[in-house]
Amino acid sequence: MRAFRRDYITRSIFGWARKVLPSLSATEREAIEAGDVWWDADLFTGNPDWNKMLAFPPAKLTDEEQAFLDGPVEELCAMVDEWRVTWEWRDLPPEAWDFLKAKKFFAMIIPKKYGGLGFSATAHSEVVRKLSTRSVTAAVTAMVPNSLGPGELLMMFGTDEQRNHWLPRLADGREIPCFGLTSPEAGSDAASMIDLGIVCKGTFNGREVTGIRLNWSKRYITLGPVATVLGLAFKLRDPDRIISQKEDIGITLALVPTNLPGVSIGRRHLPGMHVFQNGPNWGKDVFIPLDFIIGGVAQAGKGWKMLMSALAAGRGISLPSLSAAGAAYTAHTTGAYARIREQFHLPIGRFEAIQERLGRMAATAYMLDGARRFTTAGLDMGHHPAVVTAVMKGQATDRLRVSVNDAMDIHGGKGIVEGPQNYLGSLYRAVPIGITVEGANIVTRALIQFGQGSIRSHPYVLKEMLALEDTDKARALDTFDQAFWGHVGHSVRNALRAWLRAWTGGLIGPAPAGQGQATQFYRQLSRYASAFALCVDVALLTLGGNLKRKEMISARFGDILSELFLSSAVLKRWHDEGRQSADFPLVAWCMHSSFATMAARFDEILANLPARPMAWLLRFMLMPLGPRHRGPKDSFTTVCANLLLEPSATRDRITAGIYRPTDDSGVARLNRAFRIVIAAQPLRDKLRKAHVGVAAARAQGLISEDEKVQLEALAKAVADVINVDDFSAEELTSGAHDDRRHAPGGVPSPVHHAAE
Numbered sequence: 001m002r003a004f005r006r007d008y009i010t011r012s013i014f015g016w017a018r019k020v021l022p023s024l025s026a027t028e029r030e031a032i033e034a035g036d037v038w039w040d041a042d043l044f045t046g047n048p049d050w051n052k053m054l055a056f057p058p059a060k061l062t063d064e065e066q067a068f069l070d071g072p073v074e075e076l077c078a079m080v081d082e083w084r085v086t087w088e089w090r091d092l093p094p095e096a097w098d099f100l101k102a103k104k105f106f107a108m109i110i111p112k113k114y115g116g117l118g119f120s121a122t123a124h125s126e127v128v129r130k131l132s133t134r135s136v137t138a139a140v141t142a143m144v145p146n147s148l149g150p151g152e153l154l155m156m157f158g159t160d161e162q163r164n165h166w167l168p169r170l171a172d173g174r175e176i177p178c179f180g181l182t183s184p185e186a187g188s189d190a191a192s193m194i195d196l197g198i199v200c201k202g203t204f205n206g207r208e209v210t211g212i213r214l215n216w217s218k219r220y221i222t223l224g225p226v227a228t229v230l231g232l233a234f235k236l237r238d239p240d241r242i243i244s245q246k247e248d249i250g251i252t253l254a255l256v257p258t259n260l261p262g263v264s265i266g267r268r269h270l271p272g273m274h275v276f277q278n279g280p281n282w283g284k285d286v287f288i289p290l291d292f293i294i295g296g297v298a299q300a301g302k303g304w305k306m307l308m309s310a311l312a313a314g315r316g317i318s319l320p321s322l323s324a325a326g327a328a329y330t331a332h333t334t335g336a337y338a339r340i341r342e343q344f345h346l347p348i349g350r351f352e353a354i355q356e357r358l359g360r361m362a363a364t365a366y367m368l369d370g371a372r373r374f375t376t377a378g379l380d381m382g383h384h385p386a387v388v389t390a391v392m393k394g395q396a397t398d399r400l401r402v403s404v405n406d407a408m409d410i411h412g413g414k415g416i417v418e419g420p421q422n423y424l425g426s427l428y429r430a431v432p433i434g435i436t437v438e439g440a441n442i443v444t445r446a447l448i449q450f451g452q453g454s455i456r457s458h459p460y461v462l463k464e465m466l467a468l469e470d471t472d473k474a475r476a477l478d479t480f481d482q483a484f485w486g487h488v489g490h491s492v493r494n495a496l497r498a499w500l501r502a503w504t505g506g507l508i509g510p511a512p513a514g515q516g517q518a519t520q521f522y523r524q525l526s527r528y529a530s531a532f533a534l535c536v537d538v539a540l541l542t543l544g545g546n547l548k549r550k551e552m553i554s555a556r557f558g559d560i561l562s563e564l565f566l567s568s569a570v571l572k573r574w575h576d577e578g579r580q581s582a583d584f585p586l587v588a589w590c591m592h593s594s595f596a597t598m599a600a601r602f603d604e605i606l607a608n609l610p611a612r613p614m615a616w617l618l619r620f621m622l623m624p625l626g627p628r629h630r631g632p633k634d635s636f637t638t639v640c641a642n643l644l645l646e647p648s649a650t651r652d653r654i655t656a657g658i659y660r661p662t663d664d665s666g667v668a669r670l671n672r673a674f675r676i677v678i679a680a681q682p683l684r685d686k687l688r689k690a691h692v693g694v695a696a697a698r699a700q701g702l703i704s705e706d707e708k709v710q711l712e713a714l715a716k717a718v719a720d721v722i723n724v725d726d727f728s729a730e731e732l733t734s735g736a737h738d739d740r741r742h743a744p745g746g747v748p749s750p751v752h753h754a755a756e
């Protein structure tokens with residue numbers, strides 16, 4: 001039967017598909033083959049196995065990792081004052097640099113046998129998370145050597161000799177790495193770089209050797225200005241055929257010590273007025289021996305695949321951790337501020353319009369941290385899920401932007417006016433950086449999340465595409481036959497599933513046992529997952545290779561995939577934390593918001609899919625009455641907002657792991673005032689009822705002397721928070737003259753504490 005099907009039915013489909021479907025370019029293929037698939041593949045089946053998800057081990061830390069967080073990370077946080085770092089020193093203080101090196105912050109991912117800390121992805125993420133809530137400068141500085149760069153590339157692809165030489169030096173801070181990919185002409189389209197290496201003979205350390213003469217111009221390179229070794233991406237050519245049969249070898253990665261003749265390094269950019277080290281660098285006729293290629297000559301030309309493989313893991317840690325931390329930090333600080341700041345004789349957090357924002361902030365913090373932990377748990381299971389990490393990078397940084405904007409709006413002038421007491425400005429300025437780096441978000445949403453996911457995570461598409469490209473015709477037809485008919489069966493099953501689940505309002509979708517109130521959410525997610533799988537197949541069938549040019553459609557599919565992933569992570573978090581009923585409103589908020597977004601995106605896709613009859617059929621099957629989910633009810637939003645306005649175990653869970661300063665910083669003052677306001681609430685209620693002030697209440701014997709003192713302390717603590725900084729005209733202009741060389745435009749240097 002199968003032979004008959006293959007030879008008489010599949011053969012003609014195969015011939016047609018080979019002619020019609022575009023072939024994968026080399027860089028597309030390398031990107032698609034990098035890393036692996038994980039929970040994303042389950043979502044693409046249209047029928048995710050929830051029991052499998054719940055059985056994934058939750059993210060956890062070893063005692064040693066926890067001790068590092070409680071010890072060196074706390075110490076480093078206490079050491080850095082982001083205001084002075086940014087506006088006075090424009091760098092971390094020397095003692096912080098020394099501490100970072102001595103405590104091996106730059107070596108979290110380097111195995112112990114090379115002198116590193118050998119931390120799990122979860123521990124690495126927790127460190128970045130805590131640092132981010134104190135100093136973006138410290139967080140980025142610590143994050144970069146542990147992310148895409150020489151360390152990770154050497155561990156994945158280096159020769160033994162390279163590992164033995166470089167890793168111990170990177171681990172103890174003798175060498176500071178950076179990674180140079182981006183150049184002025186090649187940003188998002190990094191593979192189009194014109195930086196060039198030519199294989200030739202040259203002199204190195206007094207000996208004539210075969211090597212590479214390099215010319216490059218890179219920019220935006222984090223840690224570049226202080227780096228001692230540059231991980232460089234360039235195009236390698238071998239015009240004299242010394243190491244290869246072909247002239248264009250392709251993108252290659254090499255380690256270039258920055259003290260070699262011809263290397264220019266050291267100038268700085270100011271990204272969003274942030275002062276982590278970042279700058280351009282150039283090389284003019286720099287000669288390196290061949291064994292400086294990461295992985296040696298065998299890896300020459302494989303640079304793009306190496307980069308994509310490294311990115312597949314790293315993209316899920318650095319920026320998602322910073323963003324989840326930022327969401328928790330803004331929820332924590334804004335909840336406290338909305339409680340202590342009063343207008344119209346009420347804490348502003350009691351007004352519904354403020355609660356609308358606070359509720360969203362609480363739920364976003366809960367969701368992002370659940371997704372962060374879910375992702376690092378996947379990485380710790382040994383996966384390198386390129387699609388999941390692209391989803392995380394894009395979603396976490398985008399959602400942080402919403403949370404920071406909400407925080408700014410709720411703080412009003414207090415958030416806007418810069419100074420040592422401002423605890424939002426630095427994060428606010430960091431948001432666009434996260435959005436832009438490691439794959440700018442617009443391109444990530446439009447091309448990577450779904451574009452790669454639809455091929456990589458789909459159960460059949462990649463198999464079909466690879467079969468179409470196989471040069472062994474008999475084998476190609478046989479593999480294609482299996483994949484194609486498997487795909488047809490998958491589509492038919494999903495069509496029936498999606499139709500049935502939609503027409504029953506999601507009530508019969510599968511859900512794991514014992515999930516109580518959350519069961520309904522699993523059922524709805526099952527419904528949307530099957531609708532997603534069906535629509536993906538229809539879009540692939542009707543648009544084929546054009547789907548990647550229909551970026552608006554592709555981006556909306558990316559949103560649905562992202563919502564499926566983030567919602568799964570929320571349910572997983574709730575399950576792993578013991579299904580706390582007090583946290584349930586947050587879960588419900590996230591799920592309803594997700595359902596509404598998915599419903600809207602399906603509606604938009606069906607309104608714009610070029611194959612109109614197919615779109616009408618899909619609408620009839622999936623949403624005959626239009627989008628039915630309208631987002632969280634206001635009552636849920638209010639409950640979520642109130643969670644940030646009162647101390648509780650839920651509030652502690654939302655804000656767990658963020659740095660709690662005990663100094664006189666803005667956040668420390670805020671936390672102090674929040675504690676005092678909560679403790680004094682019964683007294684304040686008493687005064688309010690009696691319509692008297694503190695002095696009158698004392699005079700009338702309504703409150704004791706101790707209580708009077710408590711209320712005066714409260715007024716002072718609140719004033720300390722509400723006050724903002726101001727500067728003399730000289731303070732603002734003197735820095736401009738003194739520092740013009742380093743900071744075009746000038747920035748204030750001396751500071752003045754209005755609150756003092």
Ligand SMILES: Cc1cc2nc3c(=O)[nH]c(=O)nc-3n(C[C@H](O)[C@H](O)[C@H](O)COP(=O)(O)OP(=O)(O)OC[C@H]3O[C@@H](n4cnc5c(N)ncnc54)[C@H](O)[C@@H]3O)c2cc1C
Nearest residue numbers: 179180181182187188220221222271433437438440442443
């Ligand atoms: C602070 C900072 C630190 C950095 N650190 C490093 C580093 O250490 N090493 C390094 O190599 N690089 C680094 N980068 C570079 C960073 O990765 C690039 O900025 C990024 O790749 C985007 O390139 P670009 O800024 O030139 O934007 P462009 O590529 O010019 O993009 C502009 C806009 O067009 C969009 N776009 C581009 N192509 C498409 C498309 N096909 N479809 C839809 N939209 C598209 C993008 O999403 C973006 O919104 C850093 C950048 C910054 C700002």
